Amino acid sequence: MTAIPSLKKKVLFVDDESMLLELYRLAFEEEGNEWDISFAPSGREALALMEGAPVDVLVSDMRMPGMSGAELMQEVMKRYPRTSRLIMSGYADSEQVALCLGATHQFIAKPFELNLLRGTITRVCALDGWLLDERLKSVVAQLRTLPSLPSLYFRIMEALSSSDTSIEQIGGIIASDPSMTAKILQLVNSAFFGIARRISNPVEAVQFLGVGRVRSLVLSLHVFSCFEQAHVKNFSIDAVWKHSMSTALVAQRVAKMQKADRATVDETYVAGMLHDIGKVMLAASLPDLYSQAVQLAASEHIPLADAERETFGVNHAQVGAYLLGLWGLPITIVEAVAFHHEPGESAAKSFTPLTAVHVASALERRIRGSSKDAKDLAVDSEYLAELGLEDRLEDWTEAAEEILSEDN
Numbered sequence: 001m002t003a004i005p006s007l008k009k010k011v012l013f014v015d016d017e018s019m020l021l022e023l024y025r026l027a028f029e030e031e032g033n034e035w036d037i038s039f040a041p042s043g044r045e046a047l048a049l050m051e052g053a054p055v056d057v058l059v060s061d062m063r064m065p066g067m068s069g070a071e072l073m074q075e076v077m078k079r080y081p082r083t084s085r086l087i088m089s090g091y092a093d094s095e096q097v098a099l100c101l102g103a104t105h106q107f108i109a110k111p112f113e114l115n116l117l118r119g120t121i122t123r124v125c126a127l128d129g130w131l132l133d134e135r136l137k138s139v140v141a142q143l144r145t146l147p148s149l150p151s152l153y154f155r156i157m158e159a160l161s162s163s164d165t166s167i168e169q170i171g172g173i174i175a176s177d178p179s180m181t182a183k184i185l186q187l188v189n190s191a192f193f194g195i196a197r198r199i200s201n202p203v204e205a206v207q208f209l210g211v212g213r214v215r216s217l218v219l220s221l222h223v224f225s226c227f228e229q230a231h232v233k234n235f236s237i238d239a240v241w242k243h244s245m246s247t248a249l250v251a252q253r254v255a256k257m258q259k260a261d262r263a264t265v266d267e268t269y270v271a272g273m274l275h276d277i278g279k280v281m282l283a284a285s286l287p288d289l290y291s292q293a294v295q296l297a298a299s300e301h302i303p304l305a306d307a308e309r310e311t312f313g314v315n316h317a318q319v320g321a322y323l324l325g326l327w328g329l330p331i332t333i334v335e336a337v338a339f340h341h342e343p344g345e346s347a348a349k350s351f352t353p354l355t356a357v358h359v360a361s362a363l364e365r366r367i368r369g370s371s372k373d374a375k376d377l378a379v380d381s382e383y384l385a386e387l388g389l390e391d392r393l394e395d396w397t398e399a400a401e402e403i404l405s406e407d408n
Contacts, residue, residue, distance in 0.1 A: 008036040009125045010053065014046045014060040014072065020050050027114045035121075043067030047075060056081045057121055059108075062089035082122045088112070107329075109157075123331045126347035135313035140322055141283040147226040147323070150179050158209065170211055171203030171277035174218075183221050184214065192245060212266035220244065220273040223323075227284035232291045234298065235283050240276050243364060248272030250400045251353070257399060258351050258392075268353040271336035272327070275357050278320030278337075282308065305341050317341055344383040351387060359393070360381070363400040 013024045013211040021039045038055070040046035046058070060187040060259050063068040069087050076083055088108045092159055100183055108120060140146070155173050159165045171317045175181055188205045189198055199205050206214050230237055251272040255265045263293050289311055297307035321338035339346045343358045362379045384390040 002271060006035065009057060010036045010038070010055040011040050011057045011059065011121060012040060012046060012049065012055040014040045014043060014058065014062070014064070014069070016041055016064045018304065019062075023114075025354070026119070040175065043069070043072035043075075046072060050076070050080060050083075055083055057084045057086065057124055059086045059088065059117075059121070062087055066073075073370055086120065086124065106367055107327075120331050123335055133318070136322060137320050139312050139314055139319065140288075143281060143319075146224055150180075150222040151220060152180060153215065153222075156211075156215050156218065158214075167206050167211070168203050170214065170359060171201065171206045174202035174214065180218060180221065184209075184217055185226075187217065187221075192242075212262075214268060215266070216248065216270040216273045219270065220277070223274065223277050228278045230284035230287065232283045232287050232294060233296050235279075235290065237280055239281070240279055243368075244273050244276055244360075246364045246368070246404060247275060247357065247360045247402050249357035253351070253399050253403060254356040254359055254396050257395065258356075260351065264332070264353060267330055267332050268336070268356045271333045271340075271353045271357045272360060274320060274324060274333070275337050275340045275361060276316060276320065278316030278318065278373065279304070281319055281323065282312070282316060286312075303341075315341070326396075343380050345387070349386065351389065354390070355384075359396055360400065363397055364404065365390065367401055367404050 011028075013021060015021050016043065025037070025039065028035065038049060040049055043060070043064060046060070049055075050058075058072075060072050062068040064072075067075075069089070073085050073087060076085055086108055088110055090155075096247045107119065138379075143344065152173065155176075156170060159169055159173060174184060177397075184202065185199060187193070188195065188209060193208075195208060199208060209217070224237065224241060226254050228237060249272070252265060252269045255268040260268070282293075293304065293307040293311040296302070296306045296310060300307070305315040305317065317338055317340055321334050324334045324337055332348075332353050334353065335346055335348060336357045338353055340357050342363055343354055346354055348354060359379055379393060381390060384393065
Protein backbone atom coordinates (compact mmCIF):
# COMPACT_ATOMS: atom_id res chain seq x y z
CA MET A 1 0.00 0.00 0.00
CA THR A 2 1.32 3.44 -0.94
CA ALA A 3 1.96 5.67 2.08
CA ILE A 4 -0.17 8.78 2.31
CA PRO A 5 2.10 11.85 2.38
CA SER A 6 1.92 13.95 5.56
CA LEU A 7 -0.12 17.12 5.28
CA LYS A 8 1.61 18.64 8.30
CA LYS A 9 3.64 21.78 7.75
CA LYS A 10 7.34 21.15 8.39
CA VAL A 11 8.93 23.80 10.62
CA LEU A 12 12.69 23.95 11.29
CA PHE A 13 14.14 26.05 14.15
CA VAL A 14 17.82 27.03 13.89
CA ASP A 15 19.76 28.47 16.83
CA ASP A 16 23.25 27.90 18.23
CA GLU A 17 21.94 28.11 21.81
CA SER A 18 20.82 24.64 22.90
CA MET A 19 18.69 26.06 25.73
CA LEU A 20 16.62 28.07 23.24
CA LEU A 21 16.12 25.03 21.01
CA GLU A 22 14.91 23.08 24.05
CA LEU A 23 12.57 25.95 24.93
CA TYR A 24 11.12 25.86 21.42
CA ARG A 25 10.73 22.08 21.65
CA LEU A 26 8.80 22.33 24.92
CA ALA A 27 6.74 25.31 23.79
CA PHE A 28 5.72 23.79 20.47
CA GLU A 29 5.13 20.18 21.50
CA GLU A 30 1.41 20.93 21.69
CA GLU A 31 1.49 21.86 18.00
CA GLY A 32 2.46 18.28 17.19
CA ASN A 33 -0.85 17.54 15.48
CA GLU A 34 -0.43 20.52 13.16
CA TRP A 35 3.32 20.90 12.57
CA ASP A 36 6.23 18.53 12.03
CA ILE A 37 8.96 20.29 14.04
CA SER A 38 12.74 19.79 13.80
CA PHE A 39 15.78 21.59 15.16
CA ALA A 40 19.33 22.43 14.07
CA PRO A 41 22.16 24.08 16.05
CA SER A 42 23.78 25.76 13.04
CA GLY A 43 23.12 26.98 9.54
CA ARG A 44 25.19 24.23 7.95
CA GLU A 45 23.38 21.50 9.86
CA ALA A 46 20.06 23.08 8.85
CA LEU A 47 21.06 22.87 5.18
CA ALA A 48 22.13 19.25 5.64
CA LEU A 49 18.74 18.40 7.16
CA MET A 50 16.92 20.16 4.34
CA GLU A 51 18.82 18.18 1.70
CA GLY A 52 16.92 15.10 2.79
CA ALA A 53 13.61 16.81 3.51
CA PRO A 54 12.97 20.48 2.61
CA VAL A 55 10.80 22.31 5.12
CA ASP A 56 7.82 24.63 4.74
CA VAL A 57 8.96 27.19 7.32
CA LEU A 58 12.49 28.02 8.48
CA VAL A 59 12.90 30.02 11.71
CA SER A 60 16.48 31.14 12.35
CA ASP A 61 18.36 33.37 14.76
CA MET A 62 20.42 36.13 13.15
CA ARG A 63 23.64 35.87 15.14
CA MET A 64 25.24 32.43 14.85
CA PRO A 65 28.90 31.43 14.52
CA GLY A 66 30.13 30.02 11.22
CA MET A 67 27.10 30.79 9.08
CA SER A 68 24.96 33.74 10.16
CA GLY A 69 21.20 33.76 9.88
CA ALA A 70 21.44 36.20 6.97
CA GLU A 71 23.79 33.85 5.08
CA LEU A 72 21.50 30.91 5.81
CA MET A 73 18.48 32.82 4.47
CA GLN A 74 20.32 33.66 1.24
CA GLU A 75 21.34 30.04 0.73
CA VAL A 76 17.86 28.65 1.46
CA MET A 77 16.32 31.18 -0.92
CA LYS A 78 18.56 29.86 -3.73
CA ARG A 79 18.08 26.17 -2.98
CA TYR A 80 14.51 26.06 -1.65
CA PRO A 81 12.63 29.16 -2.86
CA ARG A 82 9.28 27.79 -1.68
CA THR A 83 10.39 27.66 1.96
CA SER A 84 8.97 30.51 4.06
CA ARG A 85 11.89 32.17 5.84
CA LEU A 86 11.63 33.90 9.24
CA ILE A 87 14.58 35.55 10.97
CA MET A 88 14.79 36.62 14.60
CA SER A 89 16.96 39.54 15.64
CA GLY A 90 17.17 42.65 17.77
CA TYR A 91 16.78 46.08 16.16
CA ALA A 92 20.46 46.70 16.92
CA ASP A 93 21.23 44.31 14.05
CA SER A 94 19.32 46.49 11.57
CA GLU A 95 22.17 46.64 9.06
CA GLN A 96 22.43 42.84 8.95
CA VAL A 97 18.65 42.53 8.72
CA ALA A 98 18.63 44.99 5.81
CA LEU A 99 21.15 42.82 3.96
CA CYS A 100 18.88 39.77 4.06
CA LEU A 101 15.47 41.38 3.57
CA GLY A 102 15.21 40.13 0.01
CA ALA A 103 15.76 36.59 1.25
CA THR A 104 13.49 36.82 4.28
CA HIS A 105 9.70 36.71 4.44
CA GLN A 106 9.31 37.83 8.04
CA PHE A 107 11.46 39.67 10.58
CA ILE A 108 10.68 38.87 14.23
CA ALA A 109 12.07 41.42 16.68
CA LYS A 110 13.66 40.25 19.91
CA PRO A 111 12.59 39.98 22.63
CA PHE A 112 9.30 38.31 21.67
CA GLU A 113 6.60 36.23 23.30
CA LEU A 114 6.23 32.59 22.32
CA ASN A 115 2.54 33.15 21.58
CA LEU A 116 3.53 35.83 19.08
CA LEU A 117 5.99 33.44 17.42
CA ARG A 118 3.36 30.69 17.32
CA GLY A 119 0.80 33.05 15.79
CA THR A 120 3.32 34.29 13.23
CA ILE A 121 4.17 30.77 12.08
CA THR A 122 0.47 29.87 11.86
CA ARG A 123 -0.24 32.88 9.68
CA VAL A 124 2.83 32.36 7.53
CA CYS A 125 1.63 28.82 6.86
CA ALA A 126 -1.81 30.16 5.92
CA LEU A 127 -0.35 32.86 3.66
CA ASP A 128 2.26 30.55 2.14
CA GLY A 129 0.28 29.16 -0.77
CA TRP A 130 -1.35 32.51 -1.45
CA LEU A 131 1.83 34.59 -1.65
CA LEU A 132 4.04 31.98 -3.29
CA ASP A 133 1.67 31.55 -6.20
CA GLU A 134 3.68 31.07 -9.41
CA ARG A 135 1.64 33.74 -11.22
CA LEU A 136 2.46 36.25 -8.49
CA LYS A 137 6.17 35.44 -8.66
CA SER A 138 6.04 35.87 -12.45
CA VAL A 139 4.41 39.31 -12.18
CA VAL A 140 6.78 40.47 -9.44
CA ALA A 141 9.75 39.45 -11.62
CA GLN A 142 8.55 41.93 -14.25
CA LEU A 143 8.33 44.91 -11.89
CA ARG A 144 10.76 47.75 -12.54
CA THR A 145 11.95 47.82 -8.97
CA LEU A 146 11.19 46.49 -5.51
CA PRO A 147 12.00 49.26 -3.02
CA SER A 148 14.15 48.38 -0.04
CA LEU A 149 12.96 49.11 3.47
CA PRO A 150 14.13 52.67 4.26
CA SER A 151 17.05 52.86 6.71
CA LEU A 152 15.20 55.71 8.47
CA TYR A 153 12.52 53.22 9.51
CA PHE A 154 15.13 50.94 11.07
CA ARG A 155 16.63 53.84 12.99
CA ILE A 156 13.22 54.81 14.38
CA MET A 157 12.48 51.22 15.38
CA GLU A 158 15.88 50.86 17.01
CA ALA A 159 15.29 54.06 19.00
CA LEU A 160 11.84 52.87 20.06
CA SER A 161 13.33 49.64 21.41
CA SER A 162 14.86 51.76 24.17
CA SER A 163 12.59 52.63 27.10
CA ASP A 164 13.96 56.16 27.47
CA THR A 165 13.64 57.38 23.86
CA SER A 166 12.11 60.86 23.67
CA ILE A 167 10.01 62.58 21.04
CA GLU A 168 12.95 64.94 20.52
CA GLN A 169 15.18 62.00 19.60
CA ILE A 170 12.65 60.65 17.10
CA GLY A 171 12.34 64.15 15.63
CA GLY A 172 16.12 64.31 15.34
CA ILE A 173 16.18 61.03 13.40
CA ILE A 174 13.58 62.40 10.97
CA ALA A 175 15.55 65.65 10.64
CA SER A 176 18.63 63.70 9.50
CA ASP A 177 16.82 63.01 6.20
CA PRO A 178 16.02 66.42 4.60
CA SER A 179 13.86 64.92 1.86
CA MET A 180 11.67 62.95 4.29
CA THR A 181 11.51 65.95 6.64
CA ALA A 182 10.16 68.14 3.83
CA LYS A 183 7.54 65.57 2.85
CA ILE A 184 6.31 65.04 6.41
CA LEU A 185 6.14 68.78 7.15
CA GLN A 186 4.26 69.37 3.89
CA LEU A 187 1.80 66.64 4.84
CA VAL A 188 1.25 67.67 8.45
CA ASN A 189 0.59 71.25 7.33
CA SER A 190 -1.87 70.20 4.63
CA ALA A 191 -5.64 70.57 4.92
CA PHE A 192 -5.85 66.82 5.46
CA PHE A 193 -4.87 67.09 9.14
CA GLY A 194 -6.54 70.46 9.66
CA ILE A 195 -4.10 71.81 12.23
CA ALA A 196 -4.69 75.45 13.17
CA ARG A 197 -1.06 76.55 13.36
CA ARG A 198 1.91 75.85 11.13
CA ILE A 199 4.27 73.01 12.11
CA SER A 200 7.84 74.04 11.33
CA ASN A 201 10.10 71.21 12.51
CA PRO A 202 10.14 67.39 12.82
CA VAL A 203 9.86 67.37 16.61
CA GLU A 204 6.58 69.30 16.44
CA ALA A 205 5.40 66.94 13.69
CA VAL A 206 6.08 63.91 15.91
CA GLN A 207 4.31 65.62 18.83
CA PHE A 208 1.24 66.32 16.71
CA LEU A 209 1.05 63.11 14.65
CA GLY A 210 2.42 60.66 17.21
CA VAL A 211 5.32 58.28 16.70
CA GLY A 212 3.10 55.54 15.27
CA ARG A 213 1.78 57.73 12.47
CA VAL A 214 5.20 59.18 11.69
CA ARG A 215 6.69 55.70 11.43
CA SER A 216 3.87 54.72 9.05
CA LEU A 217 4.35 57.83 6.95
CA VAL A 218 8.08 57.13 6.59
CA LEU A 219 7.19 53.77 5.03
CA SER A 220 4.35 54.95 2.81
CA LEU A 221 6.03 58.16 1.59
CA HIS A 222 9.11 56.14 0.70
CA VAL A 223 7.17 53.59 -1.36
CA PHE A 224 4.96 56.12 -3.12
CA SER A 225 8.00 58.22 -4.03
CA CYS A 226 9.64 55.17 -5.65
CA PHE A 227 6.72 54.86 -8.07
CA GLU A 228 5.59 58.46 -8.53
CA GLN A 229 6.29 58.36 -12.29
CA ALA A 230 3.32 56.12 -13.08
CA HIS A 231 1.45 57.29 -16.19
CA VAL A 232 -1.77 55.35 -16.79
CA LYS A 233 -4.89 56.92 -18.26
CA ASN A 234 -7.75 57.25 -15.76
CA PHE A 235 -5.45 56.24 -12.91
CA SER A 236 -4.19 58.71 -10.31
CA ILE A 237 -1.48 58.08 -7.72
CA ASP A 238 -2.78 61.13 -5.85
CA ALA A 239 -6.20 59.47 -5.62
CA VAL A 240 -4.63 56.26 -4.28
CA TRP A 241 -2.66 58.32 -1.73
CA LYS A 242 -5.77 60.18 -0.53
CA HIS A 243 -7.77 56.96 -0.26
CA SER A 244 -4.90 55.35 1.66
CA MET A 245 -4.62 58.27 4.09
CA SER A 246 -8.36 58.29 4.73
CA THR A 247 -8.52 54.52 5.09
CA ALA A 248 -5.68 54.62 7.63
CA LEU A 249 -7.44 57.24 9.75
CA VAL A 250 -10.78 55.42 9.69
CA ALA A 251 -9.18 52.03 10.33
CA GLN A 252 -7.23 53.43 13.25
CA ARG A 253 -10.44 54.82 14.77
CA VAL A 254 -12.17 51.46 14.30
CA ALA A 255 -9.31 49.71 16.10
CA LYS A 256 -9.51 52.19 18.97
CA MET A 257 -13.28 51.72 19.20
CA GLN A 258 -12.63 47.99 19.60
CA LYS A 259 -10.23 48.82 22.45
CA ALA A 260 -7.35 47.19 20.59
CA ASP A 261 -3.92 47.44 22.22
CA ARG A 262 -1.48 50.11 21.12
CA ALA A 263 0.56 47.78 18.90
CA THR A 264 -2.56 46.68 17.01
CA VAL A 265 -3.70 50.29 16.57
CA ASP A 266 -0.30 51.24 15.16
CA GLU A 267 -0.20 48.21 12.84
CA THR A 268 -3.72 49.05 11.65
CA TYR A 269 -2.61 52.53 10.62
CA VAL A 270 0.41 51.15 8.73
CA ALA A 271 -1.77 48.59 6.94
CA GLY A 272 -4.30 51.27 6.00
CA MET A 273 -1.57 53.48 4.55
CA LEU A 274 -0.08 50.63 2.49
CA HIS A 275 -3.10 48.49 1.57
CA ASP A 276 -3.27 49.73 -2.03
CA ILE A 277 0.46 50.14 -2.71
CA GLY A 278 0.29 47.20 -5.14
CA LYS A 279 -1.78 49.39 -7.50
CA VAL A 280 1.01 51.95 -7.68
CA MET A 281 3.67 49.26 -8.18
CA LEU A 282 1.78 47.69 -11.08
CA ALA A 283 0.85 51.02 -12.70
CA ALA A 284 4.42 52.32 -12.58
CA SER A 285 6.17 49.15 -13.71
CA LEU A 286 3.68 47.70 -16.21
CA PRO A 287 1.72 50.76 -17.41
CA ASP A 288 0.42 49.26 -20.67
CA LEU A 289 -1.00 46.16 -19.00
CA TYR A 290 -2.33 48.17 -16.09
CA SER A 291 -4.08 50.51 -18.50
CA GLN A 292 -5.81 47.45 -19.93
CA ALA A 293 -6.95 46.48 -16.43
CA VAL A 294 -8.30 49.98 -15.75
CA GLN A 295 -10.18 49.98 -19.06
CA LEU A 296 -11.55 46.48 -18.38
CA ALA A 297 -12.86 47.54 -14.98
CA ALA A 298 -14.61 50.53 -16.54
CA SER A 299 -16.10 48.72 -19.53
CA GLU A 300 -17.24 45.62 -17.64
CA HIS A 301 -18.31 47.53 -14.50
CA ILE A 302 -16.24 45.30 -12.24
CA PRO A 303 -13.91 46.16 -9.33
CA LEU A 304 -10.37 47.03 -10.35
CA ALA A 305 -9.05 44.14 -8.25
CA ASP A 306 -11.08 41.70 -10.38
CA ALA A 307 -9.88 43.35 -13.59
CA GLU A 308 -6.28 43.11 -12.37
CA ARG A 309 -6.72 39.39 -11.74
CA GLU A 310 -8.07 38.87 -15.25
CA THR A 311 -5.18 40.87 -16.74
CA PHE A 312 -2.22 39.72 -14.62
CA GLY A 313 -3.47 36.55 -12.95
CA VAL A 314 -3.07 38.30 -9.56
CA ASN A 315 -4.31 41.54 -8.02
CA HIS A 316 -2.77 44.55 -6.30
CA ALA A 317 -3.44 43.12 -2.82
CA GLN A 318 -1.14 40.16 -3.52
CA VAL A 319 1.57 42.33 -5.07
CA GLY A 320 1.54 44.79 -2.18
CA ALA A 321 1.57 42.02 0.42
CA TYR A 322 4.51 40.37 -1.34
CA LEU A 323 6.59 43.54 -0.95
CA LEU A 324 5.66 43.96 2.71
CA GLY A 325 6.49 40.30 3.32
CA LEU A 326 9.96 40.86 1.83
CA TRP A 327 10.33 43.85 4.12
CA GLY A 328 9.58 41.64 7.10
CA LEU A 329 6.73 43.81 8.40
CA PRO A 330 4.54 42.15 11.04
CA ILE A 331 2.44 39.35 9.61
CA THR A 332 -0.72 41.14 10.78
CA ILE A 333 0.10 44.00 8.38
CA VAL A 334 0.96 41.66 5.50
CA GLU A 335 -2.28 39.78 6.15
CA ALA A 336 -4.36 42.98 6.17
CA VAL A 337 -2.93 44.06 2.82
CA ALA A 338 -3.21 40.60 1.28
CA PHE A 339 -6.84 39.97 2.22
CA HIS A 340 -8.41 43.44 2.44
CA HIS A 341 -10.77 42.55 -0.44
CA GLU A 342 -11.35 38.98 0.78
CA PRO A 343 -11.10 38.99 4.59
CA GLY A 344 -12.88 35.67 4.92
CA GLU A 345 -9.89 33.96 3.24
CA SER A 346 -7.65 34.85 6.19
CA ALA A 347 -6.76 32.36 8.92
CA ALA A 348 -7.38 35.05 11.56
CA LYS A 349 -10.82 34.61 13.15
CA SER A 350 -10.82 37.53 15.56
CA PHE A 351 -10.57 41.32 15.26
CA THR A 352 -7.23 42.24 13.65
CA PRO A 353 -5.88 45.10 11.50
CA LEU A 354 -7.39 43.21 8.55
CA THR A 355 -10.88 43.73 9.95
CA ALA A 356 -10.38 47.46 10.38
CA VAL A 357 -8.73 48.00 6.97
CA HIS A 358 -11.36 45.98 5.09
CA VAL A 359 -14.18 47.95 6.72
CA ALA A 360 -12.44 51.33 6.45
CA SER A 361 -11.55 50.96 2.76
CA ALA A 362 -15.12 50.03 1.81
CA LEU A 363 -16.65 52.80 3.95
CA GLU A 364 -14.26 55.41 2.56
CA ARG A 365 -15.24 54.59 -1.03
CA ARG A 366 -18.94 54.51 -0.12
CA ILE A 367 -18.91 57.83 1.73
CA ARG A 368 -16.67 59.61 -0.77
CA GLY A 369 -18.54 58.14 -3.74
CA SER A 370 -15.23 57.22 -5.40
CA SER A 371 -16.56 53.93 -6.78
CA LYS A 372 -19.87 52.90 -8.29
CA ASP A 373 -19.29 49.16 -8.09
CA ALA A 374 -21.40 47.46 -5.43
CA LYS A 375 -18.72 44.86 -4.69
CA ASP A 376 -16.14 47.61 -4.18
CA LEU A 377 -18.39 49.31 -1.62
CA ALA A 378 -19.59 46.22 0.24
CA VAL A 379 -18.41 45.20 3.68
CA ASP A 380 -18.22 41.40 3.99
CA SER A 381 -21.16 40.79 6.32
CA GLU A 382 -20.50 37.02 6.56
CA TYR A 383 -16.95 37.72 7.73
CA LEU A 384 -18.16 40.20 10.37
CA ALA A 385 -20.83 37.75 11.51
CA GLU A 386 -18.21 35.03 11.90
CA LEU A 387 -16.27 37.41 14.16
CA GLY A 388 -19.44 38.40 16.05
CA LEU A 389 -18.99 42.04 14.97
CA GLU A 390 -21.89 42.63 12.56
CA ASP A 391 -23.65 44.89 15.07
CA ARG A 392 -20.62 47.23 15.17
CA LEU A 393 -20.86 48.34 11.55
CA GLU A 394 -23.35 51.15 12.22
CA ASP A 395 -21.08 52.72 14.86
CA TRP A 396 -18.05 52.36 12.61
CA THR A 397 -19.93 54.00 9.76
CA GLU A 398 -20.83 57.01 11.92
CA ALA A 399 -17.18 57.35 12.98
CA ALA A 400 -16.03 57.16 9.36
CA GLU A 401 -18.50 59.86 8.31
CA GLU A 402 -17.24 62.12 11.08
CA ILE A 403 -13.56 61.63 10.15
CA LEU A 404 -14.09 62.04 6.41
CA SER A 405 -16.17 65.20 6.85
CA GLU A 406 -13.29 66.75 8.81
CA ASP A 407 -10.63 66.24 6.12
CA ASN A 408 -12.66 67.52 3.17
